[in-house]
Amino acid sequence: KKESNPNYSNRGMTLEEDLNETNRFYCSRNIAIVHKKPTPVQIVQVDYPRRSAAVIKEAYFKQSSTTDYNGVYKGRYLDFEAKETKNPSSFPLQNFHEHQIAHMTQILEQDGICFVILSAFGHIYLLPAGRLIHFWERMKDGGRKSITKAEIEDSGTLIPIGLHPRIDYIKAVEALYF
């Protein structure tokens, strides 16, 4: 591995923070417009105090039926989920949910660009959704419940880590899909 791509682990930042910074960078330079979707919440009770803003008094986190990020790059639809593991040798598929896999399948059928950004083994990878769906199907057919490190190195594209943007995934998108 090149020294220009140092280990991603233990930087004190979360993958989500790094992706948000990256998306702000892309947005500010008109490179791509990508946003994280708001966390879905089931609202049960709202108070409307006089002269002040409505207060949500009871609500619950809902499972999202889609992925976390979507947006546009050169007119094309981009859609991805970001996940991390501390597992040193494989990426557990339990990090994904059936409805997310179903959503990714639909996006691919509609010719959208769909992938996952994986933080694993000290690196960041872009894994195309088609490959993830392949490993998911293998599990459903009784196979292993994870993707091995070798499989990720083989099927994924290493994303360079930098300062600004931190996770330059559009470089990998450009190389893979354009």
Place this chain on the structure above:
Amino acid sequence: KKESNPNYSNRGMTLEEDLNETNRFYCSRNIAIVHKKPTPVQIVQVDYPRRSAAVIKEAYFKQSSTTDYNGVYKGRYLDFEAKETKNPSSFPLQNFHEHQIAHMTQILEQDGICFVILSAFGHIYLLPAGRLIHFWERMKDGGRKSITKAEIEDSGTLIPIGLHPRIDYIKAVEALYF
């Protein structure tokens, strides 16, 4: 106006419900994959009762920095906002916010397909974002604070109302952008 496009008003359904039904129809037939984004909420306090789900005890509605709907159609990125007015003669621009106009401008620069769906004057129109931005700029330059009925009939595309899907906006998208 043709009888096949009866008045949209007073049907007891909201525009949002009709669009959600339409998007479910598109999704189930692989015509397009479009979702409404979750309402953004600022979470202040969460309780974690033992053996049960986390309960959000204090939260506030946040202004969205984007539009309400986005998704993919034939690989292209789709992005739109839906708005209604009861005003019989014009569409007030106060229905939109500066940051939504800024978002639409960025989407157009990235070659995304961006528009608004307007419920007005008993009909549903697709108005391309470029036209909305034009009327918004006119207001900022000291001009009128609304879009006249004649301007909407001129700049917008009438969307046929049906039972299933209720608001077949992809027909207008296909005619205008493909």
